[in-house]
Structure formats: C-alpha cells, structure tokens
Amino acid sequence: DQQVKQNSPSLSVQEGRISILNCDYTNSMFDYFLWYKKYPAEGPTFLISISSIKDKNEDGRFTVFLNKSAKHLSLHIVPSQPGDSAVYFCAASAYSGANSKLTFGKGITLSVRP
Amino acid sequence: DTGVSQDPRHKITKRGQNVTFRCDPISEHNRLYWYRQTLGQGPEFLTYFQNEAQLEKSRLLSDRFSAERPKGSFSTLEIQRTEQGDSAMYLCASSLVERGETQYFGPGTRLLVL
Numbered sequence: 001d002q003q004v005k006q007n008s009p010s011l012s013v014q015e016g017r018i019s020i021l022n023c024d025y026t027n028s029m030f031d032y033f034l035w036y037k038k039y040p041a042e043g044p045t046f047l048i049s050i051s052s053i054k055d056k057n058e059d060g061r062f063t064v065f066l067n068k069s070a071k072h073l074s075l076h077i078v079p080s081q082p083g084d085s086a087v088y089f090c091a092a093s094a095y096s097g098a099n100s101k102l103t104f105g106k107g108i109t110l111s112v113r114p
Numbered sequence: 115d116t117g118v119s120q121d122p123r124h125k126i127t128k129r130g131q132n133v134t135f136r137c138d139p140i141s142e143h144n145r146l147y148w149y150r151q152t153l154g155q156g157p158e159f160l161t162y163f164q165n166e167a168q169l170e171k172s173r174l175l176s177d178r179f180s181a182e183r184p185k186g187s188f189s190t191l192e193i194q195r196t197e198q199g200d201s202a203m204y205l206c207a208s209s210l211v212e213r214g215e216t217q218y219f220g221p222g223t224r225l226l227v228l
C-alpha cells in the first residue's frame with residue numbers, strides 16, 4: 001500500500017530549464033509535505049516543505065505546489081543546474097505535532113544535462 | 115549545528131551475528147527517528163523517540179530489533195541474529211518538535227549481511 005507515489009522513476013532536463021517533479025498521495029490525513037534530495041551513499045538532505053494550509057512555498061530556485069483536492073504536489077526547480085542531479089524523495093506526515101513519522105515515495109532520479 | 119552523525123558508516127557482518135549502530139542527533143533536538151532504506155525504495159519508518167521515550171515502533175521492527183535512547187541524547191539500534199534481508203541503509207533523523215515537522219537526516223549506516 002503505497003501512500004506516497006512518485007510514478008516517474010527518472011527525469012532528464014537541460015541545464016537552465018525547469019525541472020518539475022511530481023508526487024501523489026492517498027492518505028487524506030497527511031498535513032505536512034517535504035522534499036528531500038539524496039546523493040549516493042549519503043543521507044537525504046532537506047530541501048523544502050509545505051503545510052496543508054498553504055498551496056505554495058518558495059525558497060530560492062525551489063518551489064513546492066500543493067493541490068489538496070487532487071492530493072498532488074510538485075517540486076519546481078528553476079533554473080536547473082548540473083549539481084541538482086540526484087534522487088529526489090517526496091515525503092508526508094500526518095497528525096501534525098502528535099506523530100510526525102514520514103512516509104516516503106520511491107524517489108525520482110533527476111539528471112541535469114550541461 | 116554539527117548535524118546528525120551516525121557510526122559506523124559501513125558494516126559487513128556474517129549472518130547470525132549481532133550488530134549495533136549509533137546515532138547522535140542535532141544537540142537540541144528532542145525527537146529521534148530510525149528509518150531503513152533498501153535499493154529502489156524510499157526510507158521506511160522503523161521507530162521514534164521523544165526524549166528518552168520510545169513512542170512508536172513499525173511492524174517492520176521485528177523482535178530481533180531493539181532501539182534505545184537512554185538519556186534522551188544519542189540512540190542505538192541493535193539487530194540480533196542478523197539475516198541477509200537485513201542488508202540495507204539504516205538512517206537516523208532528528209527534529210525539534212517545537213519548530214515543526216522537518217526532520218534532518220544523518221549520513222546513514224550501510225549494513226551488508228553475508
């Protein structure tokens with residue numbers, strides 16, 4: 001039972017263009033969403049998050065959009081850089097403040113071509 | 115802020131042996147989480163502590179697994195009678211519940227059971 005789904009296993013974009021990484025969830029109790037970036041043999045690095053009370057959050061080149069009615073979120077990276085090449089995980093948590101264990105998707109491998 | 119640290123980074127063991135991993139969270143963080151990641155999957159929740167209290171354990175955490183956080187600071191995860199299926203990356207994360215849901219991960223311990 002995959003509650004967080006990242007259906008596209010990989011994405012390749014040209015340097016300087018926009019990268020759009022998608023994520024869907026099924027559990028309507030999820031109220032906090034995060035994106036992590038992971039390089040091989042390292043732990044996930046936090047990128048950006050969004051609470052369910054918002055529909056957009058921006059931090060530099062990274063913007064996360066949340067569509068609660070569609071149970072869908074996306075991460076936009078503009079402009080994409082070769083150093084952005086990594087695996088990106090979408091994660092969600094429920095019951096804000098009470099139990100914040102994260103449920104992760106399987107990840108998307110982003111390749112940014114110079 | 116020195117980040118989350120984990121020791122060892124790599125462990126190779128023979129089936130049936132016991133192994134113990136250590137996690138040192140970010141110093142002021144009161145929540146500490148353990149996750150496991152296998153190839154092609156996102157991290158999966160194992161257990162978490164708030165201060166020294168273990169508040170939840172996943173059904174993934176069989177009787178051979180035990181975790182402790184004796185003084186509310188560092189934590190240990192022990193696997194007894196290791197099996198080949200235990201081979202994975204074991205990730206530790208920490209958070210400060212008063213500052214929201216964001217969890218910061220350590221570099222992980224890569225376990226290989228032969």
